[in-house]
Amino acid sequence: MQLTSKVSQQQLATATGKPLTALRFTGDISSTSRDAVVGSYVALSTSAVKQILLDFKGVEYLNSSGIALVIEVLMAANKAAQIVAISGLTPHFTKVFTMVGITRYATLYPDEAAALASL
Amino acid sequence: MQLTSKVSQQQLATATGKPLTALRFTGDISSTSRDAVVGSYVALSTSAVKQILLDFKGVEYLNSSGIALVIEVLMAANKAAQIVAISGLTPHFTKVFTMVGITRYATLYPDEAAALASL
C-alpha cells in the first residue's frame, strides 16, 4: 500500500505478431495518479500505437477516482480508434470494472499472457 | 487473519530416512491456541516420536502468548529427549524467535524441505 503510483511502458507483440504497448501500473491508483495514468497514455503516439494494454497486476489500492482516470484514457483511445485491453485485475476489481460498464469499451484479461494470446 | 488455530499432523521421513512428525499450524497462534499447540504435541507418543517439526507456514498471526505455548512444547520435548525443529517462520518471526532464545532449543529452517534435508 503505497501512496505513489508508478508506471512502466513496454513494447510487446501479440500472438499474431501485432504490436502492443503495455502500460504497467504499480502502487496506488487514485485521484493523485493523473500523471501516471492519463499522462503516460498521452505521451504515446496516437498514430503509431494502435493497441494498448493497461496492466494492474502490481496495483495495491484502486478507488473510484482512479477508475475515473482509466475511463478518461478509454475516452481518448476511443476517439483515436485505438484498442484498449486491461489485465491483472483482482477478482474484486474485475467485478467493479464490470459493474461500472468499462467492459463495454475494453476487454478484461486475467493476465498479460492471456491478453497477448487473444489480441 | 482468522481467530481459530488449526493444526494438521503428518508422518514424514528425513533425507536420511529417519521418521519425523510434522505439526502444521494455520490461522492464529495466540493465547487461545493451547489445544492446537500443546494439545497436539501431548497427543503424540513420547516413546515413538523422536523428531518433531513445527511448521508455521500457514500462520497469519502470532503473538507472545502463542510463542509461550511453543516454549511449553519445547520444555516437554526437552524432557522427553525429542528433537524439535521449526519451519515456515517469516523473516520477522525468525528474528523474534531468535530474540527470545528459542534457537537454543530448536533449529529454525526456512521451510519443511530444508528441515527434511538437514535432519
Place this chain on the structure above:
Amino acid sequence: MPINNGGSVEVRIPSRLGFEKVAMSTAASMAKLMGFTEDRVEDLKTAVSEACINAIEHGNHLDASVPVGVMLSIFPGELEVKVHDNGDGMSAAPSVPDIDRKMTGEEEARGMGMFLIQALVDEVQWVPSSTQGKSFVRLVIRLNKESEECS
C-alpha cells in the same frame, strides 16, 4: 471461533486523502475477525474507502483538522459501519454510472463512489445532518450473504 456477538471499534482519521486507506484497513481487519470471506472483505474495503473519500472531500472539504469518524459495530451476523463527517450530507440515491455518456463527455468520468457503495454492501443509508450538524452514511454487510454477482 470468529467474533460475532457484539463489540465496536471507532477509528478517527484526518480529512486528508490517503487516510481513507487507514480506515479501510481497520474495517477489513474487523470483518476478518468476524469471519467474513475474502471477497466480502474486498467489497467492504471499497465501500468504506469510497465513503471515507466522500466524507473527506464533500463533507469536510479536505480540512485536515476536521476528523472523519468511522464507527464499526458488530451485530449478530452483520457488521455495521457508520462514516461521519461535519458537512450537510445528502439523502439522494446514487445514480447508476452511464459509461456511454461518460465516453461522450455528457457525464463526468468520476461520480461512481456512491454507486459502488450501494452495489457492494447489503444495506446503505445516507443520513443528512440533523440539528447536530453531523451527517453520516451507514453501511451494513451481512455474513450469510454471498458476494454480489457481476451486473
Place this chain on the structure above:
Amino acid sequence: MPINNGGSVEVRIPSRLGFEKVAMSTAASMAKLMGFTEDRVEDLKTAVSEACINAIEHGNHLDASVPVGVMLSIFPGELEVKVHDNGDGMSAAPSVPDIDRKMTGEEEARGMGMFLIQALVDEVQWVPSSTQGKSFVRLVIRLNKESEECS
C-alpha cells in the same frame, strides 16, 4: 509521496482478546502510508499487538465494555503510538526473557510482551496512571532506522 508531515489517527477497541489485531492493522496501514519498509511495519505490528494485549489483560482486566485507546501520530520522520488503558499501568523496565530458566520452569513460559516491544521499536516509555487514572505506553518508530538485527 508518502505522508510524513503531521496527521493523527485514533482507534478505540474493546478490551477483548482478538481486537488487538484491529489496532495492529490500523497501525500497519498508517506506517505504510508514511513509507515504512515492510520489515519495520512487521516490527510495529508486533509491538502494537503486544501493547494492546497488555492493555486489554493487565490494564482493563478483559472488561470488554472498557475501551483501549490507540493514538497514532505522525511526526517528521517518525510515528508515535500511545496505547491507553484504565489501569494503574507500570513503570518497570521489561526483563529480558531467560529461555534456560523458562525451560527448567524457574521462569514462566509467557512474559515476553514488554521485552519484544522494547526490542522492536526505537523508543518506548511506560507511563503509569497519574491523577486521571489512565496509564499508557508510548512507542516511537523512526523512518531512517533499519530493522533491529537478530540478537
